[in-house]
Amino acid sequence: MGIDISRFQDTFFEESREGLDLMESRLLELDVKQTDTETLNEIFRAAHSIKGGAGTFGFSAITDFTHSLETLLDRVRAGELPPSDDLVSTLLEAVDITRGLLAAARGDADIDAAAVAAAHEKLNHWQGGATAAPGPAVEPAQDAASPRGWRIGFEPDAEIFASGNEPLRLLRELASLGELDVQADIDRLPDLEDIDPERCYLSWRLRLEGDVSEAEVRDVFAWVEDECRLTVEPIEPQVAPAADSSSAEPASPAAAAPTTRPRPAPEQRSLRVSVDKIDALMNLVGELVITQEMLQQQGSGLDPVRDEVMLNGLSQLHLNTRRLQEAVMATRMVPVDFLFSRLPRLVHDLANKLGKQVTLETVGEGTELDRGVIEKLTDPLNHIVRNSLDHGLEGPEARRAAGKPETGTLTLTASHEGGHIVIVIQDDGRGLDRDRILAKARERGLPLGNDMSDAEVCQLIFAPGFSTAAAVSDVSGRGVGMDVVRQNIQSLNGQVEVTSVAGRGTRVAIRLPLTLAILDGMSVAVGRETYIVPLHSVVESLQPGATEIRRLTGSAHVARVRGEFVPIVPLGDLFGGRPWASNPADGILVVVESGGRRTVLLVDELVGQQQVVIKNLEANYKRISGIAGATILGDGRVALILDIGELVLVSSQAAAA
Amino acid sequence: MSKILAVDDSTSMRQMIAYTLKESGYEVEEAEDGEAGLEKAKSQQFSLVLADVNMPRMDGITMVGRLRGMDQYKFTPLLILTTETGDDKKQQGKAAGATGWITKPFDPDQLINVVKRVLA
Numbered sequence: 001m002g003i004d005i006s007r008f009q010d011t012f013f014e015e016s017r018e019g020l021d022l023m024e025s026r027l028l029e030l031d032v033k034q035t036d037t038e039t040l041n042e043i044f045r046a047a048h049s050i051k052g053g054a055g056t057f058g059f060s061a062i063t064d065f066t067h068s069l070e071t072l073l074d075r076v077r078a079g080e081l082p083p084s085d086d087l088v089s090t091l092l093e094a095v096d097i098t099r100g101l102l103a104a105a106r107g108d109a110d111i112d113a114a115a116v117a118a119a120h121e122k123l124n125h126w127q128g129g130a131t132a133a134p135g136p137a138v139e140p141a142q143d144a145a146s147p148r149g150w151r152i153g154f155e156p157d158a159e160i161f162a163s164g165n166e167p168l169r170l171l172r173e174l175a176s177l178g179e180l181d182v183q184a185d186i187d188r189l190p191d192l193e194d195i196d197p198e199r200c201y202l203s204w205r206l207r208l209e210g211d212v213s214e215a216e217v218r219d220v221f222a223w224v225e226d227e228c229r230l231t232v233e234p235i236e237p238q239v240a241p242a243a244d245s246s247s248a249e250p251a252s253p254a255a256a257a258p259t260t261r262p263r264p265a266p267e268q269r270s271l272r273v274s275v276d277k278i279d280a281l282m283n284l285v286g287e288l289v290i291t292q293e294m295l296q297q298q299g300s301g302l303d304p305v306r307d308e309v310m311l312n313g314l315s316q317l318h319l320n321t322r323r324l325q326e327a328v329m330a331t332r333m334v335p336v337d338f339l340f341s342r343l344p345r346l347v348h349d350l351a352n353k354l355g356k357q358v359t360l361e362t363v364g365e366g367t368e369l370d371r372g373v374i375e376k377l378t379d380p381l382n383h384i385v386r387n388s389l390d391h392g393l394e395g396p397e398a399r400r401a402a403g404k405p406e407t408g409t410l411t412l413t414a415s416h417e418g419g420h421i422v423i424v425i426q427d428d429g430r431g432l433d434r435d436r437i438l439a440k441a442r443e444r445g446l447p448l449g450n451d452m453s454d455a456e457v458c459q460l461i462f463a464p465g466f467s468t469a470a471a472v473s474d475v476s477g478r479g480v481g482m483d484v485v486r487q488n489i490q491s492l493n494g495q496v497e498v499t500s501v502a503g504r505g506t507r508v509a510i511r512l513p514l515t516l517a518i519l520d521g522m523s524v525a526v527g528r529e530t531y532i533v534p535l536h537s538v539v540e541s542l543q544p545g546a547t548e549i550r551r552l553t554g555s556a557h558v559a560r561v562r563g564e565f566v567p568i569v570p571l572g573d574l575f576g577g578r579p580w581a582s583n584p585a586d587g588i589l590v591v592v593e594s595g596g597r598r599t600v601l602l603v604d605e606l607v608g609q610q611q612v613v614i615k616n617l618e619a620n621y622k623r624i625s626g627i628a629g630a631t632i633l634g635d636g637r638v639a640l641i642l643d644i645g646e647l648v649l650v651s652s653q654a655a656a657a
Numbered sequence: 658m659s660k661i662l663a664v665d666d667s668t669s670m671r672q673m674i675a676y677t678l679k680e681s682g683y684e685v686e687e688a689e690d691g692e693a694g695l696e697k698a699k700s701q702q703f704s705l706v707l708a709d710v711n712m713p714r715m716d717g718i719t720m721v722g723r724l725r726g727m728d729q730y731k732f733t734p735l736l737i738l739t740t741e742t743g744d745d746k747k748q749q750g751k752a753a754g755a756t757g758w759i760t761k762p763f764d765p766d767q768l769i770n771v772v773k774r775v776l777a
Contacts, residue, residue, distance in 0.1 A: 003680055003765035005673045012669035045711050049667045052740065055762025056673060063762075162725075164734040164756035169774060198732075223757030272764060338766075341773075345682030 004375070005057065012053040016102055019046035024095050032083045040077040043091075047073050050098065058274060059105045062098065065116060068123040069094050075127065090122050147234030149178060149209035150217050155185075155229040158199040165224050167200065173220045178210020207235070275371070278331055285321075285328050286613035292321040293634035329514070332372070336414040336423070337365035339374050343385055347410060350389045357396055357407040358389060364414040369421050373492055373512055377423075380485040380496075384425045384508050385410065387482070392429030392506045402503060404428065421514060426507040432458055432500035440466065449564075458498040462486045490594060490645055493519060493534055521612045521631075523639065524590060524603040526571045530639040531603070532612055532631060537644040539591040539598065541606060547589060559600045561591055567651040570602040574626065575640075594645040597652050601642075614641065626650065659776050660684040660701070664694035664717060665709035665738065674707060677765040678772060691715025695723055698730065705776055706735045707759070710746050718746070718753045725754030734775045738763075 023046045026039050047070045054062035069091070075081045097119040103109040152174070156167050174180050183205040190201065208217065217232050299307075299314045340362045351358040369377075393408035400406055413424040434457050441448055441460045449456065460466060464483045482498075489496045494512035513519070521532035548560040549568070558565040568589070590601040612631035617624065617640070628643035661683050663674045668689075675685040686703070688694035690712040698706060706724060708717035717737050724730040737750040740761045747758050759771050 003677050005677070005765055008669045008672045008676070011672055012667075015668050042713070045666070045713065048711050049670075052761050053667055053669050055740075056670065056764070161732050163751070163754060164725075164732055169777060172777060173774060223751075226751060272767075334766075341769075342680055342682050 009057055012057055013102060013106055016050045016053060017099075019050055020095050020099055020102075022046050024092065027088055027092055027095070030083060030088060032085055032088065035083050037077065040073070040083075044070065044073040044077050054105075059101070061111065061116070062101045062105060065094075065101060065120055065123075066098060068120055068127075069098070072123050072126055081126065087126060090119075090126060093119055094123060149207065149212065149235045150214065151231075151233045151235055152206040152208060152217060153203075153229070153231035154206060154221070155203035156200050156224065157227045158201065160200050160224060160227050161198055163224070163227060165227065167202070167204070170220055170224070171204070171206070174206060174208055174217070177212045177216060177220070178208050181207040181209075209235070273331075275332075278328070281328050282332070285325050286615070288321055289325060289613055290632045290634070290636075292317055294636055297634040325518075329370070329518075330368075332370050333368035333514075334371050334374060335365060336367045336369050336374065336421070337362075339369075339377055339381060340365050340412055340414070342378075343381070343412065346382060346385060347389065350386065354389060355395055356389065356393055358393055359407055359409050361409060361411045362413075363411065367414040367416060367421060369414075369512070370514060373421075373514075376488060376492055377510075377512070380488045380510070381423070381425070383482075383485050385412075388425060388427040388429065388506065388508075392427040392431070394430050398430075402430075416514075417511070421512050423510045423512070424507060425510075426505060428505040431502040431504055431506055432461070432498070434502070437461060455499065458500055461498060462496075487645075493536060495536055519612050519614050519631075519641065520609070521641065522590075522609050523607040523633075524571075524588075524601070525605040525607050526603050527576050529576065530607060530633060530637065531571060531575075532639050532641040533590060533592060533601065534628075534641070534644060535609060537592045537594055539593050542589040542591065542600075544587060544589050544602075559589055561589075561598065561600065564598075566591065566598045566600050568600045568602055569647055569651045572602070572604070592644045592648065594648040597648050599644075599648040599651045601647070612639070612641065659704040660686065661772070662686050662688065662694060662698055662703040662706045664688045664691065664707065664712070664720065666690050666712040667709070670709070670738075673765070674768065677768055680765075681769050681772070683772070683776075691717060691720035694720050698724055699727070702729055704733065705772065706730070706733065707738060708735065709738045710750070718750050718755070721750060721755045722753035736771070736775070 023043050026043050030039060047066055051063055051066035051070050054060075054066060072081070073091070076083060076087070081087070097116055100109060100112060101116065104111040154167070154170070156165075160167065171180070171182060185203045185205060186201075188201045188203065189195075195201070214232055214234070218230075221228065221230050295314055296318060299311060302311055304311060343362075344360055347358055347360045388410055393410065394402065394404075396406040399408060409428050411424075411426045413422075413426070415422055415424075434454060437457050437460050438448065438452075441463070444463070444466060446460060446463050446466070461482045462485075466483065486496050489510055489512070492512055494510060497509045497511070498506065499509075500506040519532070520535040522535050522538055523530050523532055525531075542559075542561070544559070550558050550560070550565070552558060557568040557570075559568050560566075570587075587602045587604050588606055590603055590606070592599055592601060612633075614629045615631055617627060617630045620630075624640075626643055626647050627640045628646075629641045630638050631641060633639050661678055663671055663678070663685055664687075665671045665674065666689055671687045671689070675687050678685045686697055686701070688697050691708070692715045694706070694708065695715065706721070708720055710717045721735045721737060724733070724735055734756040735754065737746065737755050737758045738761055739746045739750070739758050750758060756775070759768065763771075
């Protein structure tokens with residue numbers, strides 16, 4: 001889930017400061033000849049809390065250091081190490097060092113690495129040289145050849161329920177690891193009148209198939225190890241056990257000698273990696289893609305016969321680069337369930353508040369989406385769901401009167417479509433009211449066409465400041481809603497679309513790219529520069545010859561596109577300082593759309609479509625109006641990615657002026 | 658709606674846990690040590706209790722033991738929050754009646770995963 005815990009960092013810094021102050025004053029009070037257990041416990045707890053918080057918030061330097069501090073304090077409070085003035089000054093010094101590390105984590109100071117290392121060394125010295133944090137426990141290596149699965153015997157103690165454990169949960173967890181076949185053994189089940197419902201009489205024979213390690217299987221039972229009899233046996237290993245299996249005879253002299261040889265850690269199902277590292281990896285892959293494309297372009301001039309090997313290599317490079325890119329992107333993917341799982345509560349509370357009956361159904365929770373996208377999708381999705389409950393779904397009486405079941409249904413569906421993910425929020429409510437939308441739009445002074453189609457009317461709800469709710473409700477807010485929803489989704493390079501059938505319901509579909517790092521673009525040439533237009537905002541392109549162009553005041557022009565006059569943005573004029581082409585018939589008109597508004601870009605030439613890796617311009621240069629970012633083309637040149645939303649906004653304001 | 662009691666003497670941990678769980682749709686009550694936790698747990702029924710181990714006044718393991726002895730928490734999942742190195746704490750916790758443990762440090766996703774599985 002897109003849960004950002006950094007907001008609690010300040011609390012952590014604050015409580016750590018208090019903890020260190022307390023440690024300091026207690027250490028200063030400490031009478032080394034007659035120590036008081038509670039004082040030592042207090043000092044220990046302070047260090048322990050700082051270590052825990054630092055681990056949670058990812059400040060590994062603090063975690064490492066306070067781990068040693070905590071270990072030392074643990075020995076002191078256990079009476080293994082008598083307090084002395086020397087020890088107290090080491091501990092006081094450690095308090096100061098921890099303060100410094102916290103200041104560095106806050107970004108207020110630099111780390112004095114030498115001082116930290118020296119103090120760390122001192123702490124370890126007190127423990128008789130016992131050094132840094134022990135790594136995860138290394139268990140005996142599993143057979144290198146993974147078996148097809150495991151035969152598991154699970155016989156819980158009769159009292160297992162009394163620890164709050166539930167065999168069903170364990171079975172469910174196993175089933176999430178692979179294909180699970182369950183056989184319950186009911187031999188111990190007494191007659192009905194003798195059954196004590198607080199005792200467990202069942203045991204199970206399970207067969208779990210899949211690429212699962214023994215450690216993973218045993219992990220599932222970690223909490224109940226002492227409350228059950230558990231056997232885990234491999235099913236038909238396909239290859240002989242590895243040479244270093246502890247029970248096996250040494251297969252070679254090399255395997256016989258080193259009992260100290262580090263063994264592979266048990267396979268883990270997940271690994272915590274900071275998002276920064278993944279972003280750095282992503283960035284490097286982006287660079288690799290650019291290099292690869294550059295080579296690819298250079299390779300187009302090679303002779304297919306003479307340079308066959310080189311060309312094959314290039315094509316392999318292309319393939320592997322794409323695979324690598326996909327694999328790295330996959331590490332950022334999280335199931336959309338992280339987004340959906342928070343909605344039942346929202347729907348429940350809102351339905352109660354509004355006196356409505358609503359069933360929420362979700363489909364495709366396992367669909368994966370970039371973490372960054374999920375984070376930014378939370379608010380829009382909440383808003384749409386609120387709207388549905390507030391405006392779309394009717395109360396029980398109204399539904400009964402309309403011949404519908406009293407309980408309304410809200411369905412959320414996530415699915416993949418090509419390189420996109422589509423999230424659909426559908427209700428079976430009253431649908432959008434065409435007449436009310438039109439009336440409201442008129443009242444708000446929104447531009448209305450004649451004979452607007454239902455689809456066009458639906459689009460009006462995305463207009464800024466539009467709201468049809470008769471009274472502003474505290475549920476859906478003040479009508480800033482759908483406008484902001486659309487902006488948020490467009491900022492993710494996505495699209496949102498509403499369709500509705502009166503009396504039958506409303507359907508909002510959000511279409512998003514799988515990742516924020518790559519964009520499908522149309523490259524256009526303007527003078528010697530190439531610009532990238534995000535493909536999802538391109539409507540069509542036109543030959544100007546076939547189009548009527550009119551001049552407004554000053555240098556503003558409009559083009560007639562399908563019966564409507566649309567402002568023209570001459571890109572050369574805007575970015576290149578090149579005056580408006582005296583003969584616009586020389587260029588090509590690209591019709592783009594954003595926020596329901598259209599604009600025509602005048603460019604010299606359409607170059608082609610390609611996927612581009614988005615580079616942040618602000619981070620590398622500064623923000624430029626009308627530019628969303630930059631990318632590097634196959635030939636090494638930089639191309640700017642246009643911010644269509646901004647261009648459309650500016651041009652329509654200019655045209656209106 | 659599942660109600661969860663989060664007991665930890667560290668404010669930032671408590672906030673992080675409460676926020677994470679609330680975001681997932683759970684109702685959360687907080688207590689800053691074992692004694693406060695016990696008081697809260699007596700006055701209302703929780704479906705799950707998360708307890709830090711090291712706390713002033715009353716530690717988490719003692720609290721878990723007391724809760725398990727109460728009729729209203731006889732079968733309720735009670736989890737202790739402990740560090741990787743706290744193997745003995747895990748055992749002490751289990752002996753006191755804990756259902757299981759969550760290893761610190763954990764991130765929001767790991768927390769939700771465990772809670773969801775336990776309350777499924």
